[in-house]
C-alpha cells in the first residue's frame with residue numbers, strides 16, 4: 001500500500017516521468033510556469049497583453065478539445081502510473097507536471113527529510129517576501145512527506161507555524177524535517193525553513209492516519225455530503 005502511495009525519498013535524478021504523457025506535460029508545465037512568472041513582472045503594452053490573451057485562449061481551447069483525465073484516481077485508472085508516480089506529477093506543491101507547483105523537491109538522508117525550492121514573484125506576500133499561506137503550504141506538503149519515514153502516514157490534523165523572519169523570494173530555500181514521535185494513529189513531525197542560512201519559519205505538524213485507505217478518501221467524503 002505504502003509503495004503504491006508514493007516513495008518520496010527516491011533520489012531526485014530517478015524521478016523520471018512514468019509515461020510519455022508526463023514527459024510532455026512536464027515540459028508544458030514548465031513553459032506555463034515561465035509564462036506566469038514573466039507575466040508577473042511584465043510591463044508590456046495593453047495591446048501586447050490583449051494579443052497574448054487571445055493567443056492563450058486559443059491554446060487553452062486546444063487542450064480542452066483533447067482527451068481528458070480527471071484527478072489522481074483517473075490517471076492511475078488510465079494506466080498513467082501508480083498512485084505515487086502520479087502524485088509526483090500532479091501534487092500542487094511538488095508536482096513536476098502541475099504549473100501551480102513551484103516545484104518543491106524533496107528527499108531523505110537517514111532520519112531527516114530535506115527539500116529545496118525557489119519561490120518567484122508569483123508567491124509574493126510582504127514586499128519581496130513569500131506569502132505566509134504559501135509557507136504553510138510548503139510545510140504541509142513537506143512534513144506530509146517526512147511523516148512517511150515513520151511508516152504510518154496520515155492526513156494533516158494540525159499544522160502550527162512560527163514565522164520568525166520574512167522569507168525572501170527568488171533565493172534557494174532549504175527545508176528539513178524529522179519525526180518527533182508517534183502515538184497510536186498520530187505522527188508528530190517538526191520542520192524548519194531556512195534562507196541564506198537563517199531560519200525564517202518553524203513548523204510542528206500532527207498527522208493522523210485515517211481508518212480507511214487513502215485511495216477511498218474521496219468516496220468517503222462524497223458520501224458525507226448532504227443530498228442535492
Ligand SMILES: CCCCC/C=C\C/C=C\C/C=C\C/C=C\CCCC(=O)SCCNC(=O)CCNC(=O)[C@H](O)C(C)(C)COP(=O)(O)OP(=O)(O)OC[C@H]1O[C@@H](n2cnc3c(N)ncnc32)[C@H](O)[C@@H]1OP(=O)(O)O
Pocket residue numbers: 005006087140141142144145152153154155156157158184185186206208209210211214
Ligand atoms: C495513508 C494516508 C496518506 C494521507 C495523505 C493524503 C493524500 C496524499 C497521499 C499520498 C501523497 C503523498 C504524500 C502526502 C503529501 C502531502 C500531504 C498533504 C496532507 C494534506 O494536506 S491532508 C488535507 C488536510 N487535512 C484534512 O483534510 C484532514 C481532515 N480531517 C480528517 O479527515 C479527520 O479529522 C482526521 C482523519 C484528521 C481525524 O479524524 P479521525 O476520525 O480519524 O480522528 P479521531 O477523532 O478518531 O481521533 C484520533 C486521534 O487523533 C486526534 N485528533 C483528531 N483530530 C485531530 C486534529 N485535527 N489535530 C490533532 N489531533 C487530532 C484525536 O484527539 C485522537 O487522539 P487520541 O487517540 O490520543 O485520543
